[in-house]
Amino acid sequence: MLILLATHISRCIATDGVGEQGIKLGIIGTGHIGKSLATKLSAAGHDxxxxxxxxxxxxxxxxxxxxxxxxxxxxxxxxxxxxxLSIPPTGIQ
Structure with a gap:
């Protein structure tokens, strides 16, 4: 499993789907960035x-x-x- 901070995600995951099923992603945090990532990555065919x-x-x-x-x-x-992880650094314990 790969764990990424939201600020680096655009360099690591293409938003055009990968194969027919896409990548299985878990996003923790639904603020502005997490919400945007969830919406765009879902729309691109990722799980x-x-x-x-x-x-x-x-x-x-x-x-x-x-x-x-x-x-x-x-x-x-x-x-x-x-x-x-799409949470503020202060939220990481």
Missing amino acids: VKVANSRGPETIGADVLSWGARAVTAQDAASNVDVVI
Whole structure:
């Protein structure tokens, strides 16, 4: 599994899909950057799971509109090719 900080993701993942199924991604953090990544990567055909600190029921429909799935942070980091941490550095413990 590859873990990336959101500030470096554009260099590492193409947004045009990879094969027919794309990459399995877990995004932890649904602020401006996490939301944008979830939307664009889902629209490009990747399998995207998103999580935040408040729980999956608090993730807005706009984030999920292109097929991303709301999950817990533990689920977002499970059974994926890449985990993207889109949280402020102060949120990393």
